[in-house]
Amino acid sequence: MNDYYVLFKSFFKIGIFTFGGGLTMLPMLESEIIHKQHWVTKEQLLDYYAMGQCTPGIIAINVATFIGYKQKKTRGAIASTLGMITPSILIILSIAIALESYMHLDIVQSAFAGIRVAVCALLFQSVLRLGKQGIKDTKGLIACLMCFILISFFHVSLIAIVISIILFAIILVKKERYHL
Template sequence: MKKYLEMFSVFFKIGAFTIGGGYAMVPLIEAEVVDKKKWIEKDEFVDTLALAQSSPGPIAVNTAVFVGFKMDRYKGAFFTTLGAVLPSFLIILAIAMFFREIKDLEAVESAFKAIRPAVVALIATSVISLSKNSKLKGKAFIIPIAVAACVTFLKITPIIFIILAAVGGNLYMAKKGGKK
């Protein structure tokens, strides 16, 4: 039971203290799961993220599921997922109870405006970290920047880039013969 509580508490802590959604959680998950706890290797984490991104649902929850499943199959997935989801649920529940009364307060609006740059920085950290660990050495960070620019400024749907990445990844693996 101690192992399950540890898995739950690691993801609960990440879920409770990360603002900005799944991509903002990625560097914290990596620091805990790969660097501190050594539950999975760095290469395996990058592969897990690729799988989590291509699966339906939030990336942080998907990552929690995959890490938990790796640790101890279904029980592990249950406890890591519960840890990742429960803080958000409790916070949203509390906010929903009081939001109507406080939503127009200037301090609340200012707080939301102040949080935005921090979220952008956390997501940028995640992109830089993942590009460093990418098998595409060198200037791999250019790919997500170019895709973000195309989606933002040229209004190209992200689905096209997801399909291109899937086809490109499959072609790359076929060329390499399925070897890492």
């Protein structure tokens, strides 16, 4: 069997059987990529995760791309990424098409009004969790609050903030190095 096909198939399987992405797919990745295919070791996988978190984009996709590239270079990376996104595309498109004709019904509207409240409550918990992981000191808290205020009240663009932070980080490192 073609190597690219095997990569595609493995990540297709992971995409179909995990809910939520990110760290929730770690167990599935372990059983498929480490124990079944022996593509990477546990340490390598955790390394890819750590790097997938600090590179732009979706973490699950980044990890899939790293593993695909390690196996079969650029084409392997593309095969794994396609494998990972295909189930989502198929499933979400089917649901979206199916829902479209029922969306105007009162009962569906009520159902979604209820669901949106649950989603708020779930997002609220994720925010608390992310806050605990991401904010370690007063400086972090101030940075978080400043970003919140800039976006919510002054409608500053997210991209402008991200670019400024990247430039600021580079200047800080340069300064530290200069003094050393």
